[in-house]
Amino acid sequence: MGLALWISILYPSAGLQKTQKSTVVVTATGSVSQYPAEGVVYVTINGTGKTTAIANDNLSLIYANLNSSIFQYIGKNSSNIQTQYYYTSKVYNQSEYQAIEGIDLIITSSKNISNVLNVLSSINNVYVTQASVKLSDVQLQSMRSAALNLALENATQQAESLTNNATLSIQNITVGQAIMPIFPTVSLNTEKSYPVVFSYGNQGLTETVTVIFTH
Numbered sequence: 001m002g003l004a005l006w007i008s009i010l011y012p013s014a015g016l017q018k019t020q021k022s023t024v025v026v027t028a029t030g031s032v033s034q035y036p037a038e039g040v041v042y043v044t045i046n047g048t049g050k051t052t053a054i055a056n057d058n059l060s061l062i063y064a065n066l067n068s069s070i071f072q073y074i075g076k077n078s079s080n081i082q083t084q085y086y087y088t089s090k091v092y093n094q095s096e097y098q099a100i101e102g103i104d105l106i107i108t109s110s111k112n113i114s115n116v117l118n119v120l121s122s123i124n125n126v127y128v129t130q131a132s133v134k135l136s137d138v139q140l141q142s143m144r145s146a147a148l149n150l151a152l153e154n155a156t157q158q159a160e161s162l163t164n165n166a167t168l169s170i171q172n173i174t175v176g177q178a179i180m181p182i183f184p185t186v187s188l189n190t191e192k193s194y195p196v197v198f199s200y201g202n203q204g205l206t207e208t209v210t211v212i213f214t215h
Contacts (some may be wrong), residue, residue: 021214023171026158028211030150032143033204036133036183039107041116042084046125047099052088055099062125063101069119070105073112080106106134117188132185135203144178147207155211166215176208 045066047059067078074080085102107116110133120126135143152173159168181203 022163024159024162024213024215026155026162026211026213027176027208028151028155028158029206029208030147030152030154031204031206032146032150033202034135034139034143035202036110036181037108037136037139038134039110039113039116040132040134041105041107041113041120041128042130043103043105043120044127044129045101045103046127048091048096048125049099050096052097052099055088055097058125059099059101062123066120066123066126069123070116073107073109073116073119074105075108077108080108082106110134128188130185130187132183133203134183135181135205140205143205144207147178147205148175148209151207151209152211155209156213159211159213159215163213163215168213168215171212171214173212174210176210178208179206181205 043066045059045062047055047057047062049055049058067081071078082104083101084104086100088097088099090096091098105116107113113131113133117128117131120128156168160166183203
């Protein structure tokens with residue numbers, strides 16, 4: 001009779017016993033902050049003329065002037081000028097027509113917002129309505145990754161404390177909705193008297209994880 005068979009006869013439950021692992025569920029957060037890299041300036045362009053066609057032509061000329069004037073501040077990338085709306089209409093109580101376009105200018109360095117405002121203030125029929133800042137895509141990705149890592153580290157520390165430093169294995173991770181920074185938007189008048197300095201400070205981003213550990 002083989003040894004394995006002999007053991008199974010004497011101890012029929014041997015080899016079938018399983019250690020029941022315990023679980024602990026922990027929710028934790030991780031937060032990071034950075035100074036927002038990019039700026040956003042909201043602009044309205046107004047072209048007028050005796051006909052709709054002339055109004056559109058004048059709008060195009062103003063747009064071209066704006067583009068060349070702030071090209072260096074948008075990373076020399078025209079895709080950072082984003083049209084939000086456009087329409088034509090007859091000017092109220094006049095024999096002229098107007099072509100109006102609302103655009104967002106993505107400034108590749110938030111530190112250049114004031115420079116852009118100064119440039120725009122010198123262009124006729126260009127009106128700045130608001131200015132703000134934003135995280136760049138690269139910033140957002142790196143911050144979310146760093147915040148998730150911190151959240152997981154915090155969850156692990158909590159679980160170790162709850163289990164008296166037992167050896168832990170992750171069974172499941174659920175990522176909650178990130179708390180994104182809300183950037184204040186400064187409303188500006190259309191009289192070309194724009195603020196010179198914009199300062200927002202570091203902005204925080206928080207990620208939440210719920211982790212099921214086994215030990």
